[in-house]
Amino acid sequence: MKPRFNQNYKGIRCRVCLVRESENDEIIKINNESDVYELVKDELAGSDREILLSIMLTVKNDLIGVETVSIGSIISSNIAPRDVFKSAILANACAIIICHNHPSGSLEPSNEDIEITKQLIEAGELLGIKVLDHLIVSNQGYKSLRDYYKFPN
Numbered sequence: 001m002k003p004r005f006n007q008n009y010k011g012i013r014c015r016v017c018l019v020r021e022s023e024n025d026e027i028i029k030i031n032n033e034s035d036v037y038e039l040v041k042d043e044l045a046g047s048d049r050e051i052l053l054s055i056m057l058t059v060k061n062d063l064i065g066v067e068t069v070s071i072g073s074i075i076s077s078n079i080a081p082r083d084v085f086k087s088a089i090l091a092n093a094c095a096i097i098i099c100h101n102h103p104s105g106s107l108e109p110s111n112e113d114i115e116i117t118k119q120l121i122e123a124g125e126l127l128g129i130k131v132l133d134h135l136i137v138s139n140q141g142y143k144s145l146r147d148y149y150k151f152p153n
Contacts, residue, residue: 028063030055036097037142039066040097041099042099044137046147050077052100054084056093057132064091079116088129095130099137107143119143121152 030036050072053096056064068089070077077100088096098120100113109117117134125129130152134145 014110015149030057030061030063030097033133033135033142033144033146034059036099036133037137039053039063039138040135041142044099045139047101048103049073050100052077052079052084052098052113055097055099056091056095057090059094062097064093064094081120084120085123085127085129089127096124097132098134100134101137105138105140107138107140109136109143109145111150114148117149124146125152127137 028039034130035057039055044051048069052070052072053070054067056067058064062147065087069084069087070079072078081100084096089092091145099119101152113134113136117131121131133151136143136145
């Protein structure tokens with residue numbers, strides 16, 4: 001099939017489009033942090049390296065999708081706000097919840113965890129995408145960074 005691009009855009013190699021996978025999927029509502037934990041615990045709690053997930057939500061907190069943003073090492077994961085928000089923008093998300101694990105089992109946030117949370121909240125405000133929470137998950141359970149940092153309403 002011939003690409004349907006205007007001839008003025010010769011050389012373009014990709015285009016962005018939003019595709020809904022299925023119209024008949026059950027709607028998953030995220031009401032609180034324990035809902036988020038139940039959604040991600042199997043993937044995060046037993047992992048031997050840090051994984052950062054973005055939970056993308058509608059304006060009514062219905063789940064749009066879960067994106068693996070970063071897979072790091074045993075002790076860290078490099079995170080850039082643009083990587084976190086790329087999938088949220090493409091999915092038309094109104095809000096996101098960030099989740100990452102601590103393979104060590106500790107639920108205490110590091111200074112880096114708190115700092116990246118602040119950066120993501122600020123970036124989200126500029127983009128019009130709320131960062132509702134940031135959960136740390138381990139084999140010990142989970143902890144919300146709301147206990148350490150005041151998220152905007």
